Amino acid sequence: MAQAVAGQTKRSAWKVLGLALSNRKTGFMLLFGFAQGLPPALFLGTLYAWLSEADVDLETMGVFSLVGLAYAFQFLWSPLLDRVDIPGVRRLGKRKQWIAPMQLIVGIALVVMSTLNPATSLGWFSLLAAIGAFASATQDIGINAWRIDVADEVATLDILSTITQMGFRLASLVGGAIGLILAEKNGWPWVYVMFGFVMLAIGIAGLFAPDARVSDDTAATAAASDAEVAELYEVGEVTPKIRNRALLAVGILWGWAIITVVVFMVRSMTSTPELRPDVTLFTTTYGPLIVLATIVLPAFIAAWVVKQKRDGKNVIAAHEAGAAIEPPTVTFTDHLYRALVLPLVEFVSRMGWSLVLVLALVLTYRITDSVWGVFAYPFYLGELGYTGEDVAFASKILGIFAILIGLALGGWLITLLGRMFMLTLGAIVAAATNLLYADLAEGGALMQAASDAIGFTWLVNSVANGLSFLFFTSAPPSEGLARLSFTIFWENFAIGIAGAAYIAWLSSIVAKKYAAVQFALLASLTLLIGTLGRGALGEMIEVRGYTYVFILTALIGVIAVVLCIAEWVRVVRLGKDAGVVAPDTSELAAEPAETPQTA
Incomplete structure (x- = not known):
């Protein structure tokens, strides 16, 4: 059976x-x-x-x-x-x-x-x-x-x-x-x-x-938009006073962020080289502050609005929205609230306390590969002494193919085993590949042995020699090219598997009605920990060395694994498809309609 x-x-x-x-x-x-x-x-x-x-x-x-x-x-x-x-x-x-x-x-x-x-x-x-x-x-x-x-x-x-x-x-x-x-x-x-x-x-x-x-009709489109905003005046919704306070607070935060970015870009484009601000310093210093001002603090403001609504405080009462009262006049601030604040309110209201788990997972899932990415070339070229040609072959050519293979396998396994299983597996393999780099930092003896054992060394040398012949260069493959390529291949393969599941999960937790805002905000959070941690990581590399850092990032990746399991449990409890068995598609063989499902 x-x-x-x-x-x-x-x-x-x-x-x-x-x-x-x-x-x-x-x-x-x-x-x-x-x-x-x-x-x-x-x-x-x-x-x-x-x-x-x-x-x-x-x-x-x-x-x-x-x-x-x-x-x-x-x-x-x-x-x-x-x-x-x-x-x-x-x-x-x-x-x-x-x-x-x-x-x-x-x-x-x-x-x-x-x-x-x-x-x-x-x-x-x-x-x-x-x-x-x-x-x-x-x-x-x-x-x-x-x-x-x-x-x-x-x-x-x-x-x-x-x-x-x-x-x-x-x-x-x-x-x-x-x-x-x-x-x-x-x-x-x-x-x-x-x-x-x-x-x-x-x-x-x-x-x-x-x-x-x-809608093809401008008037109909405007009327539909007004009707959506008019829902804000229904019984049980927060009062305009509360909405305007939330809008003012979020507007100030977003306004500061936009002005900060614009001023920095104008200064950079118009200043002389000696007065030009440093891009890396701006990204590492102001980047987290901008994310804090546009995502984290607005999320707390949205939570405050949700609490007002759930507690029945400062909400529109029945006598204020009775049938005898004229339909509300939709204002510009209503539309602005609808565009800027409501996507956050909807997300906080729908997720509840689970939002803490979701945000923690978003912040940590890609930490194992994103936090050390800026140090990759110093590691390959400076620490290990590889040439630019070696790194280009292993990273830009072989590495891209490894990601594509990982994505293809990951996509098929999502269909077979489910999104949450693959999200968890992706976190495991992404963390584990940091241990491969730890061995590489110590000379790569295990990587070389594994590469030799499965014939990877022969494959790499054959491809490298073929490319040398094709482009009329006489340089033979470097002695350690195989172990570098072996390590990068499996890391990128893991990134492909993890990336397929992560984007699918991230897309699944946003509402279609606010997809553009919610997805963009969550995607930007993915880079936050990496941005915050790179300064400390650079100092740690100087003091402790690369081996220690790779082992540490692998251990940090365990946090993402635990959070994935917790999110998996949450999804199962909600009764959503955790994806153990693929659905029966016998009735879907006909060409489907192209009109997307409604939110």
């Missing part, structure tokens, strides 16, 4: 996976994931290689790192994507009206950049890079919300989350390693114009993707 059940589970899982992969939403998700990964590779990665060839000085290059702030603080304008329609393109759909134009802007920016010489037109070059990065970060908000909106029983949220990660990583490989190779043969302008047209093509193709619908 057990074997029969297991067989049915496997068949059901394969059927679910097959139906999902044949669905057009999955194809567009891969396309959108690629569109998410390509711009960061071009604006934050290979761009520096082009600037170096153009003899742009390092201090000026530091200004270009400012474009990364668009990705770090994209949640600051995420409320616009949930509540604002773009005139003239709202018929495309609630999310596509933001996605497609942003992709076209990125494409145009790349094409125009290809016509400029960064050595002589640095001002225009930096402006285009900033515009492109802002548009790219905005499309990311829209795509993350689109994924949540269109997920259904066939194109499941788990599969779509895995596919978007695969597209992103594939774009990182194409825009990074392959971009460098193409630039060697054809020059940087050719590379950027080619990728610019790729983004333009994706923007045009995305017009045909399914989407959450937006």
